Amino acid sequence: MxxxxxxxxxxxxxxxxxxxxxxxxxxxxxxxxxxxxxxxxxxxxxxxxxxxxxxxxxxxxxxxxxxxxxxxxxxxxxxxxxxxxxxxxxxxxxxxxxxxxxxxxxxxxxxxxxxxxxxxxxHKAALFESTIGGDVIYIKEGHEQTKIKLHDILYLEALKDYTLLVTHYKRHCVLSNIGTLLKESHFKSFIRIHRSFAVQTQFIEKKTSHDVTLSNGIVIPIGRSFKDKLNSLV
CATH class of the missing domain: 3.40.50.2300 (Response regulator)
Incomplete structure (x- = not known):
């Protein structure tokens, strides 16, 4: 390193x-x-x-x-x-x-x-490349393409100009900021709950005034400016 x-x-x-x-x-x-x-x-x-x-x-x-x-x-x-x-x-x-x-x-x-x-x-950030069918995306990781089913993605995490796509099995990185991804039609099932996080509503198991718990037990904070939007949808 x-x-x-x-x-x-x-x-x-x-x-x-x-x-x-x-x-x-x-x-x-x-x-x-x-x-x-x-x-x-x-x-x-x-x-x-x-x-x-x-x-x-x-x-x-x-x-x-x-x-x-x-x-x-x-x-x-x-x-x-x-x-x-x-x-x-x-x-x-x-x-x-x-x-x-x-x-x-x-x-x-x-x-x-x-x-x-x-x-x-x-350093190794993958490039967001294309989608097919509406429920699958392909990302480039090194010299290979990886297929990810959108309904396998638990949440998105912002890393400045990059975004982590977190599934039950692995975390993938795309060279695109979270705001740009969320404007794409295939990410319409995601809701932004924090400046750094967006989750799929179907995976929300519990919600408090400060955070949400996903189906895998991960707890993600709710940003103050996103509370009203979340309350209206969840």
Missing amino acids: KQLNCIIVDDDEIDRLTVVSFAKKFDNLNIIGVFESSLEALRIIENLSIDILFLDIDMPGLNGIELRKKATKIPACIFITAHPEHAVESFELDTLDFIVKPIKLDRFSQTMSRIQEFMEIK
Whole structure:
């Protein structure tokens, strides 16, 4: 895996040093900046090529959520916070992972595995190619074409310019953003419930005010701006 440039932003010195020590255990992470405030980080973000942002949320001045809104060009954002109540809001900002403090090495290692998978998906992204019959799509994976039945897709997950098509068996990636896919007629059975997620209504087993549970047990958050639409259809 190639070297990944990262920055760490946290106003708590102990937490900041902890993340630095964990990051140094992974040879593919290149720490190019460590900051105690969002404003300090913001000054250099525009001038650097950054792959990963390790970011606290509750900071004075510009908080982590506000910084992420100004740094959307960074592909992977990992929020590390003592406030789990920010989870739903953070996932509306292309968040790759959300870690609750105190951070432990095994949890950080899980995050690194997810980062690696995310970067590999970006690198090997499949191309959305064509449809036949209305209930089947073909995507290009490497040098092969894979046929996917639309009714096997549980949900769609946005990864910036890419979209994951998640089935019971496997996750496939297409080089198309989720908004564009949902405009296609063959995805009309999907409903967008979050900036990052769209689900097939037939797979929704349970719905609360904050999330939906699918038939395979996966729980997906509901974005605040999508609640009314979901309530009218489900």
